[in-house]
Amino acid sequence: GAGVSQTPSNKVTEKGKYVELRCDPISGHTALYWYRQSLGQGPEFLIYFQGTGAADDSGLPNDRFFAVRPEGSVSTLKIQRTERGDSAVYLCASSLTSGVNNEQFFGPGTRLTVL
């Protein structure tokens, strides 16, 4: 079956611009996660949704970052006033339920470059 998909695969923007990154989770998965992976590092947690609500947004670095999941499926990560330090690969993952023993399935990521 189809895995997690993310669009766009690459995004180049200028400092100060607004960007939106989209994630389509695996069909039927209720939990959705966003991570950020900088070069040479492991993924770092940003935010987790259970259904439509953000159950844990403790990883968002500041208030320029925001994410929504209005219908409990597709999610959009929004970054305002982008900075060069925001350049990274943004990964989305989903899991069947929010159970702590469930593995997360990752998408291919969106590579964001802020010039």
Added chain:
Amino acid sequence: AQSVAQPEDQVNVAEGNPLTVKCTYSVSGNPYLFWYVQYPNRGLQFLLKYITGDNLVKGSYGFEAEFNKSQTSFHLKKPSALVSDSALYFCAVRDYTGRRALTFGSGTRLQVQP
């Protein structure tokens, strides 16, 4: 706070030889442990997990991992390496409190030479 350490940036092994990729962790209470593999320009792929029970966990592509509570380790192993196993491997942990976020190590690049 939970953390994961992968002490080796790179592991080199000859094809056909056994491989080990090391991981140690720190959490409050009992851990949930995961291994993922990342191929170039592709997302992370789940390999295996330890939740409870047998300390030796078997996963995809012939990989296995051994949970050692006293040493707080979860090393990834494979009896016979393939060139196609060359990739970036990440260990991750989630603690028992219920927080859903995974904490990842910095990754270990496995290079299998023909």
